[in-house]
Amino acid sequence: MVAKRIIPCLDVDQGRVVKGVRFVDIIDAGDPVEQAKFYNDSGADELVFLDITATHERRGIMHEVVRKTADQVFIPLTVGGGLRSLEDMRAMLHAGADKVSLNSAALKNPEIITEGAQAFGSQCIVVAIDAKRINDNPLSWEVFTHGGRKSTGIDALAWAKEAEKRGAGELLVTSMDRDGTKDGYDIELLRHLHALVQIPVIASGGAGNLEHLKDGLLHGKADAVLAASIFHFREYTIEEAKSYLDEKGVRVRVS
Amino acid sequence: MLCIIDYGIGNLRSIEKALQAVGADVLRSDRPEDIMAADRVVLPGVGAFGACADEIRRRNLVDTIHEVVAHGTPLLGVCVGLQLLFDYSDEMGHHKGLGIIPGRVTRFLHSYATVPAGVEDDEEETPLLKIPHMGWNSIAPQRNSPLMHGLPESAHFYFVHSYHAIPEVEEDVLAYTHYGIHIPAIVHRNNVFGVQFHPEKSHNNGLTVLKNFAELNL
Numbered sequence: 134m135v136a137k138r139i140i141p142c143l144d145v146d147q148g149r150v151v152k153g154v155r156f157v158d159i160i161d162a163g164d165p166v167e168q169a170k171f172y173n174d175s176g177a178d179e180l181v182f183l184d185i186t187a188t189h190e191r192r193g194i195m196h197e198v199v200r201k202t203a204d205q206v207f208i209p210l211t212v213g214g215g216l217r218s219l220e221d222m223r224a225m226l227h228a229g230a231d232k233v234s235l236n237s238a239a240l241k242n243p244e245i246i247t248e249g250a251q252a253f254g255s256q257c258i259v260v261a262i263d264a265k266r267i268n269d270n271p272l273s274w275e276v277f278t279h280g281g282r283k284s285t286g287i288d289a290l291a292w293a294k295e296a297e298k299r300g301a302g303e304l305l306v307t308s309m310d311r312d313g314t315k316d317g318y319d320i321e322l323l324r325h326l327h328a329l330v331q332i333p334v335i336a337s338g339g340a341g342n343l344e345h346l347k348d349g350l351l352h353g354k355a356d357a358v359l360a361a362s363i364f365h366f367r368e369y370t371i372e373e374a375k376s377y378l379d380e381k382g383v384r385v386r387v388s
Numbered sequence: 389m390l391c392i393i394d395y396g397i398g399n400l401r402s403i404e405k406a407l408q409a410v411g412a413d414v415l416r417s418d419r420p421e422d423i424m425a426a427d428r429v430v431l432p433g434v435g436a437f438g439a440c441a442d443e444i445r446r447r448n449l450v451d452t453i454h455e456v457v458a459h460g461t462p463l464l465g466v467c468v469g470l471q472l473l474f475d476y477s478d479e480m481g482h483h484k485g486l487g488i489i490p491g492r493v494t495r496f497l498h499s500y501a502t503v504p505a506g507v508e509d510d511e512e513e514t515p516l517l518k519i520p521h522m523g524w525n526s527i528a529p530q531r532n533s534p535l536m537h538g539l540p541e542s543a544h545f546y547f548v549h550s551y552h553a554i555p556e557v558e559e560d561v562l563a564y565t566h567y568g569i570h571i572p573a574i575v576h577r578n579n580v581f582g583v584q585f586h587p588e589k590s591h592n593n594g595l596t597v598l599k600n601f602a603e604l605n606l
Contacts (some may be wrong), residue, residue, distance in 0.1 A: 135523035204405045209589050256548045386524040388540040
């Protein structure tokens with residue numbers, strides 16, 4: 134069987150890596166190509182670049198970042214953020230991304246998932262879902278956009294199922310309740326998703342220590358875990374994470 | 389010179405950069421004279437088998453590839469490039485392959501039994517196999533080969549595919565991988581090799597295989 138994946142995520146603003154804590158307190162953390170090479174060398178299974186560049190005109194910078202990265206980094210690379218059309222996706226894949234991640238554009242126009250899957254194959258299309266618990270309903274989640282600021286009224290589980298039906302190859306699910314808290318992934322959310330969809334689920338939001346990674350993979354049954362700060366600030370290395378998970382009986386790539 | 393057959397399918401930049409990273413002198417071309425002149429040939433392939441096979445035919449490259457193989461030039465099929473080496477595929481109809489290695493290509497079935505990774509604290513369950521087979525999986529070599537020289541034990545590679553080869557001759561399989569069933573990860577017949585995984589996305593192990601191929605002494 135395939136190994137569970139550890140995926141560092143780099144937030145990139147106008148060509149520079151920044152780190153997001155609850156999507157507000159952002160500090161500069163360096164050059165994306167150098168960071169990608171570092172993670173590539175230290176055993177990351179994949180990389181995600183999230184382009185948080187606000188102005189549309191400056192988005193082109195990301196193509197160059199992706200091209201330079203793909204030329205030197207020989208693991209799969211997913212790029213998300215601001216992709217609105219088939220042409221946006223094509224340009225990113227052409228620059229060297231292996232997958233593209235769609236978020237608000239897919240909510241606005243779900244047909245773009247199908248179009249992308251038909252043009253490039255489902256394996257290229259990741260749908261990112263930012264989910265937040267609904268207060269008065271403990272096992273229900275709502276989709277949020279704009280870094281968790283804007284509610285959509287859409288049920289996150291229903292949206293996950295629809296994204297799969299429309300051709301998504303993978304779901305990247307961030308718990309907006311946990312993001313930046315270091316309290317661990319939302320395990321219940323992950324378990325519900327696991328029971329619901331047949332495509333891989335990448336857990337995101339809340340990882341603060343290695344046990345959280347294990348819990349997301351074993352209890353949450355996620356296929357992969359996305360983590361930023363615990364790796365960016367070298368609290369743990371990818372090697373440490375892998376040997377811990379290996380010890381705990383999680384199948385990871387160590388050779 | 390190593391020639392990547394560029395028949396207009398997919399992005400070949402990654403495989404080109406990976407081959408250059410291991411020191412190969414790489415040319416991308418669909419001209420028969422370039423392919424014939426190369427001392428190594430890589431046959432890539434992504435997407436649908438039928439679309440790849442059609443494009444190779446449309447560019448009149450079938451005879452060229454057969455000549456290269458008959459001439460003894462090492463050839464490496466990658467992903468759908470491996471699948472194209474076989475007789476046919478049933479991906480969306482019936483599509484003829486190159487017929488270099490006997491066998492066929494067919495789809496994974498959801499019903500293949502699967503055991504989830506990390507089952508320790510798990511309740512009993514028999515989930516359906518997720519398709520495509522996507523992610524890092526280990527290979528089980530069946531014998532020694534210069535192509536696999538220097539790989540660690542149970543080396544992992546990055547796979548993305550929904551269809552897999554079923555070779556007629558077991559000896560044509562250099563290494564299997566397991567995803568619901570055993571499927572060929574590396575095939576080999578004479579001077580022809582094929583890898584189902586993406587070496588250009590498989591970090592050091594992928595680069596090792598590409599380096600071995602580039603330096604192959606048959």
